[in-house]
Amino acid sequence: MQISFRRRILTLAIETSCDDTAVAILEKHAVPVPAGPSATLHFNEKITSNNAAYRGVHPIASLESHQANLATLIQKSLAHLPDAVTSTSQIARRPIEVFQDGKATLKTRPDFISVTRGPGMRSNLAVGLDTAKGLSVAWQVPLLAVHHMQAHALTPRLVHTLNPSANNASTQCSQPDFPFLSLLVSGGHTLLLNSTELTKHEILASTTDIAIGDALDKAARHILPPSLLASCQSTMYGALLESFAFPSGSSDYSYSSISSADSALLPPDQYGKRTSKAYHWSFAPPLSSTHGGKKASSMEFCFSGLVSAVERHTSHRYFLSPSSSSSSLSSSDPSGPGSRSSPGKVDRTPRDPNSMTAFPEEERRLMAGEVQRVAFTHLASRILLALQQRQQQPNALVVAGGVASNHYLRHLLSTTLGGRGHADLQILFPPPALCTDNAAMIAWCGVEMWEAGWRSGLGVRPVRKWLLDDDGEWVGQRRGEEVGMGEGEVGGEGEAEGKGEGGGVLAVGGWYNVGAGDVIE
Numbered sequence: 124m125q126i127s128f129r130r131r132i133l134t135l136a137i138e139t140s141c142d143d144t145a146v147a148i149l150e151k152h153a154v155p156v157p158a159g160p161s162a163t164l165h166f167n168e169k170i171t172s173n174n175a176a177y178r179g180v181h182p183i184a185s186l187e188s189h190q191a192n193l194a195t196l197i198q199k200s201l202a203h204l205p206d207a208v209t210s211t212s213q214i215a216r217r218p219i220e221v222f223q224d225g226k227a228t229l230k231t232r233p234d235f236i237s238v239t240r241g242p243g244m245r246s247n248l249a250v251g252l253d254t255a256k257g258l259s260v261a262w263q264v265p266l267l268a269v270h271h272m273q274a275h276a277l278t279p280r281l282v283h284t285l286n287p288s289a290n291n292a293s294t295q296c297s298q299p300d301f302p303f304l305s306l307l308v309s310g311g312h313t314l315l316l317n318s319t320e321l322t323k324h325e326i327l328a329s330t331t332d333i334a335i336g337d338a339l340d341k342a343a344r345h346i347l348p349p350s351l352l353a354s355c356q357s358t359m360y361g362a363l364l365e366s367f368a369f370p371s372g373s374s375d376y377s378y379s380s381i382s383s384a385d386s387a388l389l390p391p392d393q394y395g396k397r398t399s400k401a402y403h404w405s406f407a408p409p410l411s412s413t414h415g416g417k418k419a420s421s422m423e424f425c426f427s428g429l430v431s432a433v434e435r436h437t438s439h440r441y442f443l444s445p446s447s448s449s450s451s452l453s454s455s456d457p458s459g460p461g462s463r464s465s466p467g468k469v470d471r472t473p474r475d476p477n478s479m480t481a482f483p484e485e486e487r488r489l490m491a492g493e494v495q496r497v498a499f500t501h502l503a504s505r506i507l508l509a510l511q512q513r514q515q516q517p518n519a520l521v522v523a524g525g526v527a528s529n530h531y532l533r534h535l536l537s538t539t540l541g542g543r544g545h546a547d548l549q550i551l552f553p554p555p556a557l558c559t560d561n562a563a564m565i566a567w568c569g570v571e572m573w574e575a576g577w578r579s580g581l582g583v584r585p586v587r588k589w590l591l592d593d594d595g596e597w598v599g600q601r602r603g604e605e606v607g608m609g610e611g612e613v614g615g616e617g618e619a620e621g622k623g624e625g626g627g628v629l630a631v632g633g634w635y636n637v638g639a640g641d642v643i644e
């Protein structure tokens with residue numbers, strides 16, 4: 124009798140689409156544990172380029188960081204490949220010799236190389252893709268060049284497979300079966316997706332201007348005390364905005380869910396009462412008054428208005444004269460220009476945005492919390508609309524991308540959805556290290572595509588703009604694009620492939636399928 128068993132799958136993965144140079148080694152085990160398939164992450168590290176001097180992602184600085192760090196990180200990872208000689212003295216097929224500290228060790232050869240093909244900055248993607256092709260040719264194993272956002276969407280399935288026995292809501296590690304909704308909130312994207320199959324991810328809503336992470340980073344640069352900004356090593360100002368607004372965590376959340384079930388949108392009068400009373404500013408919900416309110420319930424996200432409002436109330440704010448203002452700020456600032464105003468008139472002299480007297484910490488903290496509340500409530504409103512519009516309820520809502528590590532977002536989404544009749548909907552948040560860009564998610568996406576029989580040709584090129592769904596329009600941009608680096612001049616085979624054949628994971632050329640099913644060793 125021939126005994127067949129599913130082969131273990133081992134992949135080395137590379138991610139270089141933006142400012143993180145990331146490498147991972149992932150093994151999906153041959154023998155499932157009783158709770159289901161299981162996997163081990165042997166290596167998962169990244170080096171983020173130092174963009175602090177540019178106060179945002181700079182394409183050339185990121186590119187140089189990939190060039191400086193990728194090969195070294197791969198070299199480091201090789202020591203973490205499983206040993207080729209097992210405890211029962213069996214030798215893995217086609218082992219590779221790895222030299223480390225002057226010593227050679229036999230390691231298991233990866234079955235294939237996973238790499239991000241797009242979307243992202245073309246030159247940055249090319250560093251990872253070309254290196255991956257080199258490894259693929261040198262080791263004589265296939266290449267899997269995957270979609271970055273598909274990888275984000277599949278991350279909770281990786282989390283579950285890494286912890287298969289922790290399959291319950293309290294650990295937030297359940298594997299979502301298709302269909303599920305995904306909210307991808309990162310520095311370059313704000314997408315609400317309906318994921319129905321491995322390669323089918325319908326875009327339900329997308330940002331019409333900037334991504335939420337970008338908006339929070341920009342708002343943070345206006346709101347946070349300059350000394351705090353200067354001490355920040357990374358450009359993840361959104362994370363700093365959270366810790367500044369809520370230093371004690373959940374006990375600082377003053378938000379309570381609005382439970383009336385009759386409207387998916389939160390009424391504008393819920394906003395800003397407290398802030399407008401104390402400080403003469405408040406932030407309207409995005410799209411609430413665009414085109415005379417016609418966009419109030421449209422399936423799109425918009426964040427630039429919120430950032431502009433923050434800019435207006437910080438960099439270019441004006442003092443009200445003490446007699447007409449209830450603001451504790453102007454009256455408590457004896458040296459401020461407000462004290463020179465005649466009663467009842469607005470003094471048009473702008474405050475110094477760096478002055479802690481003109482913009483005290485208490486007000487900054489309140490504004491930091493309010494910006495997050497307004498932005499996150501906007502996200503929640505579109506999820507509620509999507510749930511109202513769907514006949515088939517999704518198995519879960521996955522929230523991924525860098526902004527998903529925000530604990531206030533997690534709190535606000537669960538209280539809002541719970542208060543609106545969706546308490547049963549499982550909301551899955553990958554752990555923060557797997558929410559931001561990483562190569563483990565690229566490895567997992569490679570594993571899922573590999574199991575479905577997909578392989579990439581060695582001629583594939585980076586795809587700068589790659590639509591995730593069949594008929595979606597490209598909206599939004601990855602960070603760093605606006606700085607420009609002659610991307611358009613490189614010619615655009617990859618991009619043309621994506622546009623010419625419509626959107627979708629498989630719409631770009633270069634895929635071929637060898638047939639799915641169990642691989643017999």
Ligand code: AMP
Binds near residue numbers: 310339526
């Ligand atoms: P990604 O593009 O997925 O790597 O995510 C990076 C983005 O996530 C940046 O815009 C960060 O500011 C943002 N981000 C990371 N952590 C947080 C957090 N705790 N709260 C808000 N935004 C965050």
Ligand code: ZN
Binds near residue numbers: 271560
């Ligand atoms: Zn990302």
